[in-house]
Amino acid sequence: MRWSRVVNVVKCHVGGEINNVVTGGIGDVPGATVFEKMRYFRDHRDNLRQLLLHEPRGSVTHCVNFIVPATHPDAQLGYVIAESAEYPVMSGSNTMCVATALLETGMIEMVEPVTDLVLESPAGLIKIRCTCENGKVTSVELENQPAFAYHLDVPLELAGYGTITVDVAWGGMAYALADARQFGLALTPDEGRDICGLGQKLKTAAAEQIPVVHPENPEFAGITQTEFTGPLSRVDGVLTARNAVVVSPGRLDRSPCGTGTSARLAVLSARGEIAIGEQFVHESIIGSRFTSSIVRDTRVGDYPAVVPRVSGQAYITELSQVGLDPADPFPTGYTLSDTWPN
Numbered sequence: 001m002r003w004s005r006v007v008n009v010v011k012c013h014v015g016g017e018i019n020n021v022v023t024g025g026i027g028d029v030p031g032a033t034v035f036e037k038m039r040y041f042r043d044h045r046d047n048l049r050q051l052l053l054h055e056p057r058g059s060v061t062h063c064v065n066f067i068v069p070a071t072h073p074d075a076q077l078g079y080v081i082a083e084s085a086e087y088p089v090m091s092g093s094n095t096m097c098v099a100t101a102l103l104e105t106g107m108i109e110m111v112e113p114v115t116d117l118v119l120e121s122p123a124g125l126i127k128i129r130c131t132c133e134n135g136k137v138t139s140v141e142l143e144n145q146p147a148f149a150y151h152l153d154v155p156l157e158l159a160g161y162g163t164i165t166v167d168v169a170w171g172g173m174a175y176a177l178a179d180a181r182q183f184g185l186a187l188t189p190d191e192g193r194d195i196c197g198l199g200q201k202l203k204t205a206a207a208e209q210i211p212v213v214h215p216e217n218p219e220f221a222g223i224t225q226t227e228f229t230g231p232l233s234r235v236d237g238v239l240t241a242r243n244a245v246v247v248s249p250g251r252l253d254r255s256p257c258g259t260g261t262s263a264r265l266a267v268l269s270a271r272g273e274i275a276i277g278e279q280f281v282h283e284s285i286i287g288s289r290f291t292s293s294i295v296r297d298t299r300v301g302d303y304p305a306v307v308p309r310v311s312g313q314a315y316i317t318e319l320s321q322v323g324l325d326p327a328d329p330f331p332t333g334y335t336l337s338d339t340w341p342n
Helices: 034-044 046-053 092-104 189-209 258-270
Strands: 005-014 017-024 062-068 077-082 114-121 124-133 136-143 147-158 162-170 174-179 223-229 233-235 238-247 280-283 289-300 303-312 314-324
Touching: 005 046, 005 092, 017 092, 034 046, 034 062, 034 077, 046 062, 046 077, 046 314, 062 092, 077 092, 092 114, 092 124, 092 136, 092 258, 092 303, 092 314, 147 189, 147 258, 162 189, 162 258, 174 189, 174 258, 189 223, 189 238, 223 258, 238 258, 258 280, 258 289, 258 303
Parallel strands: 017 062, 077 114, 174 223, 238 280
Antiparallel strands: 005 017, 005 314, 062 077, 114 124, 124 136, 136 303, 147 162, 147 303, 162 174, 223 238, 233 238, 280 289, 289 303
16 A cells, blocks of 8 residues: 555534544644635635545535644634535534544543643534543534624526525524525425535525625625525423534535524524523434524624534544555545535
8 A cells, every 4th residue: 555645534423414523634834823724725825625525535515624733823724615616614514523533532632521722623612512421422512603683685597496585694604594485495305406506506596686795704605505594493391493504516515504594593582582591402304403693782793693512422433544555546535516516
């Protein structure tokens, strides 16, 4: 065996969403902040994302996180998030998997029954509380960076549907949120392929017709996500709803989506439909759940904002080493449109 590169990967999922964690074989990259390190990965080392996420080693449904040294004195470690089509500055589900991998492999010492830690994401510091028992992380609760609604009830021209209405919100990524009932969708697994096609069409139209710029960092991406929202209800008195997030290049998030949950909390707050501290359970298309709430109100630039708290449980499924043979004809993998939408 001869490998020109070897990386250590902790394979994880949360709510069914595969968010793997690279714990070795990468080393540090230049950057005074983790955001700058993310830009370095994107601009100079994207071959690593392609190696791990493209076939034959990866899949369109996988994400990967690169553990890097933190640049902020309050953080134990940093992480750069890489998805099938972009480098988002924040991801709730990826953060849950990163925290679980770091504690359960001993990279950060686990303290039972509760371990508090701070990680540095490209979006900024993320405070995390992990409930732990018998060497296992049984819950990861993260306090996200502030979320806010850019626009409510914006008309959007969508080919084949005429004028529809969307909300646009930031939850760590920029979302176009659309009531699924506008399209006759129940957000059930059998609708998955139709939801993906419609979601890609909707986010493309929204990005063109509703440009948004983050008030604190204009380099944060505009609309790259579609979130189809199900109706609100109360289950045993707890505010509950289903959702389906379409991730570029056109596949479904299997989890309830942490940044999508944060964006929805911002919209609910802007509409006066949720109180600070009130619990909101968000359910994915496969029935997995995140529990969330609003910690406090704040502002981001001129926008009223909220600080979301989101929790879920991640699971380690495999410890592996991924290698690259220098003679391999696919050093950065490949994509085919049968599973990687164009």
